[in-house]
Amino acid sequence: MIDTRTAPFAAALLRVAVGGLFLAHAGLKLFVFTPAGTAQFFESLGLPGALGYVVIAAETLGGAALIAGVYARVVALALIPILIGAIVTVHGAAGFFFNNPNGGWEFVALWIVGLVAVALLGDGALALRPTPGTTRSLGVR
Template structure:
């Protein structure tokens, strides 16, 4: 049974944690690899270089939306394909475990499950924009 008193706070914790992870990864692409370096890496994978800039923008805006609880379900849903792309294009060849050379895909899979939980459960507590509810409130 789900405790309706504490469940919204569990989603808040998940939302904020996922948002911070996305901001950290966007920051890595901006401040460590640089946007140009990230674009060059994407091109080396056979992807359009411009996709790197879109990825940085999605990670940044999606991370902020998750933290704030602003359309968190939508943000989580939009971010899932970013992680699927990272698994398919970068991490799948390295195997499952993140400790493998070049990192595996287990962490990204867990991250996807967390995003899916936000999609299914809603925005949680302290959201800027709460989840739409089918019940009318007076």
């Protein structure tokens, strides 16, 4: 049984947490690795360097949209390919556990599960653009 009084807040908490992870990783690419360094890393993987800039933009805009609760379902689904790409190009070969050298894919897979949950749940409480049929302030039906 789902508690309809608290479930919208759980959805919002998940939405904000996953959005925060995307902003943190975008910040890492912007301020630590730098955009040029990120592009160079993508090229070292055999990918176009310009894709690095696209990923930075998607992580920044997508993270902000999730935190704000704007089209959270669509944004969550749109961000999944970035994480699948991270598994295929970097983390998959490192094995399952994230503490393996080069980081395994367990964290990235859990992150995908979080995005799927956001897509299934909707915006939750306190969204700027709430899912139709919910109230903006409480997120209850």
